[in-house]
Amino acid sequence: MELVFKRPECLIDIPFHFCPGCHHGIAHRLVAEAIDYFKIREKTIGVASVGCSVFMYDYFNVDVLEAPHGRASAVASGVKRARKDRIVFTYQGDGDLAAIGIAEGIHTANRGENITIIFANNGIYGMTGGQMAPTTLLGQKTSTSPYGRDFTSDGYPIRMAEMLATLEGSAFVARVAVNNPANLMKAKRAVRKAFQMQIEEMGFSFVEILLACPTNWGMTALEANRRVEEEMIPYFPLGILKERKMADYL
Amino acid sequence: MWPFECGEIVENQEPEKILAKGNEAIAMAAMDSRCLLYFGYPITPQNDIPEYLSKHLPALGGEFIQAESEIASINLLLGASATGARAMTSSSSPGISLMQEGISYMAGSELPALIVNISRSGPGLGGISPSQGDYFQATRGGGHGDYRMIVLAPSSVQEMYDLTCLAFNLADKYRNPAMILGDALIGQMKEPLIRRKCAKMDLPVKDWALTGAQGRKPNRLKSLYLQDGELSEHNWKLHQKYEQMKKEEVRFESFFTEDAKLMVAAFGSMARVSKTSVELAREEGMKVGLLRPITLFPYPEKALYDLSQRVKLFLTVELNTGQMVEDVKLSVERDVQVYFYGRPPGSLPSPEEVLEEIRKYYG
Ligand SMILES: Cc1ncc(C[n+]2csc(CCOP(=O)(O)OP(=O)(O)O)c2C)c(N)n1
Ligand code: SF4
Numbered sequence: 001m002e003l004v005f006k007r008p009e010c011l012i013d014i015p016f017h018f019c020p021g022c023h024h025g026i027a028h029r030l031v032a033e034a035i036d037y038f039k040i041r042e043k044t045i046g047v048a049s050v051g052c053s054v055f056m057y058d059y060f061n062v063d064v065l066e067a068p069h070g071r072a073s074a075v076a077s078g079v080k081r082a083r084k085d086r087i088v089f090t091y092q093g094d095g096d097l098a099a100i101g102i103a104e105g106i107h108t109a110n111r112g113e114n115i116t117i118i119f120a121n122n123g124i125y126g127m128t129g130g131q132m133a134p135t136t137l138l139g140q141k142t143s144t145s146p147y148g149r150d151f152t153s154d155g156y157p158i159r160m161a162e163m164l165a166t167l168e169g170s171a172f173v174a175r176v177a178v179n180n181p182a183n184l185m186k187a188k189r190a191v192r193k194a195f196q197m198q199i200e201e202m203g204f205s206f207v208e209i210l211l212a213c214p215t216n217w218g219m220t221a222l223e224a225n226r227r228v229e230e231e232m233i234p235y236f237p238l239g240i241l242k243e244r245k246m247a248d249y250l
Numbered sequence: 251m252w253p254f255e256c257g258e259i260v261e262n263q264e265p266e267k268i269l270a271k272g273n274e275a276i277a278m279a280a281m282d283s284r285c286l287l288y289f290g291y292p293i294t295p296q297n298d299i300p301e302y303l304s305k306h307l308p309a310l311g312g313e314f315i316q317a318e319s320e321i322a323s324i325n326l327l328l329g330a331s332a333t334g335a336r337a338m339t340s341s342s343s344p345g346i347s348l349m350q351e352g353i354s355y356m357a358g359s360e361l362p363a364l365i366v367n368i369s370r371s372g373p374g375l376g377g378i379s380p381s382q383g384d385y386f387q388a389t390r391g392g393g394h395g396d397y398r399m400i401v402l403a404p405s406s407v408q409e410m411y412d413l414t415c416l417a418f419n420l421a422d423k424y425r426n427p428a429m430i431l432g433d434a435l436i437g438q439m440k441e442p443l444i445r446r447k448c449a450k451m452d453l454p455v456k457d458w459a460l461t462g463a464q465g466r467k468p469n470r471l472k473s474l475y476l477q478d479g480e481l482s483e484h485n486w487k488l489h490q491k492y493e494q495m496k497k498e499e500v501r502f503e504s505f506f507t508e509d510a511k512l513m514v515a516a517f518g519s520m521a522r523v524s525k526t527s528v529e530l531a532r533e534e535g536m537k538v539g540l541l542r543p544i545t546l547f548p549y550p551e552k553a554l555y556d557l558s559q560r561v562k563l564f565l566t567v568e569l570n571t572g573q574m575v576e577d578v579k580l581s582v583e584r585d586v587q588v589y590f591y592g593r594p595p596g597s598l599p600s601p602e603e604v605l606e607e608i609r610k611y612y613g
Contacts, residue, residue, distance in 0.1 A: 042464035047329070048472075057470045063460040065332045066472035068355045071325035074317070078329025079460065081313040082287055082337065086462050104325065107318040 008032035010041050010061050017055060021221020023211035023228075024053055026178045027120055027187075030209075031091065032060065034192045038199060044087040047076040049101075051093030052126040052213075070101025073108035076115045087198055089116040095125045098134040098158050105164070112169035112203040116194045119160060119206060122213040123232065130216030134158045137235055142216070161208040161241050171203035171244035175236060177210040179228040183238065190240065202247045210236055265446040272410040272436040273298035275443050276366055277306070279414035280338055283448050285364065286312030287337035289326035291319055291345060294378045295434035296368035299340040320345035324352030324365075331356065331363040332471050334459025336418055340366035343384050344375065346392070353427055354393030357488070358473030360458075362421035364414065365399075366430045368437040371595030380433035380519055381595040385573040388431045389547045396485055398492045400428035400499070401546040403517040407441035413544070415448035420499060422453045424491050431546060433569070435519040435598065492548075501544040502553055506532060510539030512563040512612050515554070515578050517543050519598065524567050526601035531608050538608055546574075551581040558582035565589045565611055567604055587611075 007013060010032040016025040035041050041062055048056035050069035057064035067075035072090035080088045097105045097119050105117070124142055125131040131144040135157045139148040149157075165173040172194055176187035187209060194205035210232050212224035219227065270278065277299050280288070288303045304314045313330075317323040323339045330337035341349065346367045356363060367388065371381035388401045400420050402413040414430055421428040460469050475481040503521075506528060507513065516524040521542040531538040541557065543550050558564070564586055566575040575590045582588060591607040593599050 043462040045333075045460045045462060054474060057468075057472060061463070061468055063463050063469045064471075065329065065460055066355075066359065066470075066474060067325065067328070068351055071321065071328075071352070074322040074325035075329035075332075077315070078287075078289065078326035078331075078337070079333055080329075081315065081326070082330040082333040082335040083461065086333075103318055104322050107322065111315070 008036045010035045012059055012061050014058065016059065018052065019215040021212060021214040021224055022052070023122070023178050023209070024120060026184070027118065027209045027211060028056070028059055030178070030188050030191045031089065031118055033188065034195045035062065037192055038195055040087045040195070040199070043085070044089070045079050045083070047072045047079065047088065047090040049090060049092040049096040050127070051096050053091050053093060053120060054127070056091055070096050070099070071104055072096065073101065073115070073117055074104040077108050077111070077113045080113060080115050084114070087195065089118060089195070091118045091120060093126065094119070094121045094123065094133045094135040098160050105160070106167070109164045109167045109204045109206065110169040112171070114198055114201055114203055116198050116205045116207070118191065119208040120211050121160070121208050121236070122211040123157070124213050124216045126213050126216055137231060157235060159236060161206065164206050165241035169204050170206060170242060172197045172205040173242040174206070174240045175208040175210070175238050177228055177233060177238055179210070179212065179225050186238070197244070200247070202244050208236070265444050267442060267444050269440055270407055270443040271298055271438060271440050272404070272407045272432065273368060273438070274302050275407050275410040276340070276414045276430065277302035278445055279411040279448070280364070281306060281310065282445065283336060283415050283418040285336040285338050285418060286310055287330045287335055288312070288339070289315045289317050289323045289330070289337070290339050290341060291317050291323050293342045293345045295370060295437050296340050296342050296366065298437070299366065320348040321352070324349035327363050328352055328356055328361060331361040332460045334456035334461065338364035338366065340368065342367065343369045343372050346384065346387065350393035353399065354391070354395050354397060355473055356427045357397035357399065358395060359471045360425040361427065361471065362425050363427050364417050364421060364430065365427055366432070368432050368434065370434065377595055378434060379595045380435040380569060380598060382433065382518060382520060382569040382573070383595065384431065385546065385568070385570065388429055389549070397488060398495070398547050400424065400426060400495065401431055402428065403431050403544060403546050404436060405518050405521045405542065406436070407439065407443050410436060411443055411445065419449070419451040419453065423451065424495060425458075426491065431518065433519050496548040499545060500548050500550050500552070502550040503542040503544060504539065504553070505542070506539040507541065507557060509537050510561050511537040512539075512565060512608065513557055513561045514538065514540045514565050514567055514608065515543070515574070516540065516567040517546060517574065520567050520569050523599060523601055524604055527604035527608060530601060530605045531612070536608065536612050538612065549577050549581070551577075554578060554581035555583065558586045562586050563589075563611055565591060565607060567591045567607070569593055569595065569598070
């Protein structure tokens with residue numbers, strides 16, 4: 001009988017530490033599948049960010065470097081400039097990329113660094129216990145927006161994918177979700193495409209993945225999954241925002 | 251093999267005598283040490299370094315990035331260094347402040363690299379005049395956590411070159427960031443420079459480098475340790491390294507120490523001025539010597555202690571209101587008088603002004 005579903009070779013065989021119903025594990029799996037697909041495990045270098053995904057080195061069977069909070073895209077650029085023959089990706093939360101590390105994210109895209117950023121957007125600071133993130137939705141209650149996010153003092157949720165898609169340097173920008181099988185299949189294709197762009201030296205690739213954080217949203221896994229569809233996707237529309245067909249500098 | 255894989259040092263051209271600026275000497279030494287990766291953000295008075303490297307690195311197949319900030323610079327450096335390649339950044343005081351978190355991560359993850367601080371005066375925006383106000387920041391860690399950085403303080407253009415070569419070697423030997431601490435005086439002045447082959451050092455193989463897990467287990471470079479006891483073990487391991495540096499890497503220059511009754515202690519640009527003052531004092535028949543720490547960490551504690559067995563008068567001269575003087579006091583015997591002459595940023599004291607201080611305490 002043909003084996004149709006197995007653990008990607010790129011994922012180490014230990015259970016994730018993520019909370020039940022957390023989508024980080026699914027997003028990790030998508031990255032691992034893409035690495036397996038292109039058979040690049042032995043030439044891939046991952047850069048972990050600070051957030052719930054900091055333990056990336058426990059799960060991915062590739063070389064991994066830990067970056068300071070927010071700096072993963074600068075760190076990855078440094079890795080890539082030193083080793084242009086390697087595949088380099090970051091996995092960053094929304095606090096990491098859209099708040100403290102937004103300058104590094106924008107300039108990495110703008111320089112057209114030939115790396116891949118996986119942006120895990122769960123609209124909240126997971127690791128530090130559910131504080132407001134730059135991507136927290138208006139009205140959403142968090143531990144530091146107890147009355148709900150109010151644009152008069154907190155501003156609006158940032159749409160990172162749209163922002164990065166405006167930059168000439170970015171080659172591939174997409175936003176996906178993993179809340180149902182149809183979206184999951186699209187997410188899988190987008191992550192694969194992002195790595196393909198890097199392999200083909202097309203330039204900067206970016207995939208924003210909308211993730212549920214049931215723990216800090218104060219929801220069950222099912223409720224959180226539903227919230228992605230009903231509240232997040234309407235504000236953060238899914239799709240491919242930019243896809244370069246030919247490397248500009250060629 | 252990838253061109254930036256480290257360790258090996260290019261056989262440099264035959265010794266070449268040229269006239270160079272201190273900052274340019276650093277850039278040349280970097281290239282001659284096979285450092286082909288530079289990341290930095292413009293700031294006076296060190297712009298000659300990125301300007302020189304942006305011009306010369308491309309021809310050597312290197313990479314130059316003018317980053318969006320010093321925060322990005324230090325993290326680009328962290329990433330490049332993690333691959334085992336030699337890499338550097340340079341900046342001046344406010345920029346070095348911004349780099350502190352990254353330096354702490356590099357010390358914690360045991361990543362070697364060169365950080366150049368052609369310091370200016372502070373606090374805050376301060377000014378661009380020469381200053382030694384960053385002594386504490388450089389030698390006390392600067393960033394968070396219990397770590398040390400190798401700090402070398404050149405006092406001539408030749409030393410800007412030689413100590414840059416040494417800094418790369420020491421960084422690789424100890425898997426630790428190393429800093430060149432200079433100022434506008436040494437950075438901007440032109441002097442004859444012998445651009446010679448960088449001294450070879452037996453360096454450990456960088457088997458920890460991230461190069462892709464081909465035919466080996468994945469390598470991890472991190473500073474997060476959450477398991478019971480893991481972090482204290484890690485801290486002790488780092489401590490052992492710093493102790494080894496103290497044993498093996500102390501470098502200093504001593505001048506007229508044999509019969510000295512008063513010792514001047516000064517580093518970098520102030521040591522140049524003080525050396526002339528010591529010569530003038532000798533002309534007047536005063537038995538005065540100079541001890542110039544070249545490594546600010548590890549500090550020449552023992553040399554100072556040994557001297558203090560017979561010399562009971564010390565005068566520390568600095569371009570600040572008193573920082574290294576604390577290390578002098580910590581190093582010498584208790585019965586020694588340690589005086590201080592400091593000059594906050596603005597103008598450099600003349601050799602005569604320092605001589606005046608020497609006369610005052612010589613008695
Ligand atoms: C300089 C610095 N500031 C703050 C923190 C604390 N911190 C750790 S993770 C984090 C935010 C995590 O949120 P996010 O990036 O959205 O990732 P998630 O945990 O939700 O996956 C913060 C603020 C830190 N580690 N370093
Ligand atoms: S806190 Fe949220 S993001 Fe972090 S592991 Fe739990 S569910 Fe996932």
